[in-house]
Amino acid sequence: MAQQSLYNEFMQIPVITRTYTTACVITTLLVQLDVVSPFQIYFNHELIFNRLQLWRLFTSFFFFGYIGFNFLFNMIFMYPFVLLMFFRIKIFEGSFRGRTADFAYMFIIGGLSTAICGCFTQLLFLGQALTLMFVYVWSRRNPFIYLNFLGILTFKAPYLPWVLLGFSLLLGGSVVVDLVGIAVGHVYYFLEDVFPNQPGGQRLLKTPSLLKWIFEGTVDPAFEAAPEERPGGFNWGNQENLNEQ
Template sequence: MAWQGLATEFLQVPAVTRTYTAACVLTTAAVQLELLSPFQLYFNPHLVFRKFQVWRLVTNFLFFGPLGFSFFFNMLFVFRYCRMLEEGSFRGRRADFVFMFLFGGVLMILLGLLGSLFFLGQALTAMLVYVWSRRSPRVRVNFFGLLTFQAPFLPWALMGFSMLLGNSILVDLLGIAVGHVYYFLEDVFPDQPGGKRLLLTPGFLKLLLDAPPEDPNYLPLPEEQPGPQQP
């Protein structure tokens, strides 16, 4: 019964958050069970572009290391802030949310080439936290009961805690930088004199992921009354 309750609750989580979290957990479980090796998942431009192992462009965002405190810490932040974005500023805009993932992922891979970074899931987490924090500047955050501060300080607190866990500070800085680029292009630049939206979600994503808009001129048919029906 407990498992059924957890499954029911998980299915109520928005689709993008549910899909990404499940993919991360299943990938880590497969590595833990030795069905996959991290060497099959990490980003390697030579293997991607010369050997056509294109799945590495995705799998490097799904593996956060072996099961342990660091993994659960990352999953907590992925699930919480991905869900808060999807249920908040991206509510009813699933295509735009997926496009944010795609934009961030592509930019991280391009910048990651400069730093020889092999796994970028932590950077994507930092990006999600950064975008949420800039869109919720007045929210006060309690950081594991230790510190309380305004939301814009959260990415830096997360980076400091991640460093204490032995993770590379470069990965978090990459995520914060990409998050700032997205936030500036999406939320700041369009409101500047002469500014405009540069990040336009492709139409095919909207067709695939968003519900079609309702026609404001549509008038529903009157409800049928019980009784003899005309052929």
């Protein structure tokens, strides 16, 4: 019964999020068990293009480090924010609901853009930057939500990427990966949400017909959730809409 319940919960996760999260967990376990070495999967554009080790273009997004605080920290952030863009919640209603192909295209754009930045910044693993990209887009699309971070700080959603960057700095990590994620997220947000609404603007990031054909008729079980239900995951604390105050 418990296994069936766990399986049902797992299947409630939207298909793209489910696939990516599974790939991250499997890759981390393989590295943790010494089946695969981090040196075999890190991002190196010279090895990718000169020696055709094309798998590095994908595996570099799947590894967040050995199982520990950093890995759990990134997985905790990845899960709720990607779900927030899939679920029909109060503020972000309908952004990707029923648009699996559009979300897949966002994943592809984010991944390719992050990889291009990785060629110039010597980043070894790109998953954290991709996570920050999603966080940035979500935060800009929810400007009136208040977040409580670790019970210490209360701030509006658009400040969240910068709070995470500061937190990475306090932990002694490099902020380059955070800055790459924020930059990629900002470009995507501008091209998708800002520029089309400007005089003479147009939507440049149109989802290819191939992706629409692949995902046509795809309905994730997560979309069956009631509109008032919020996705599970990390408890951020109080989230308030300023318009209701």
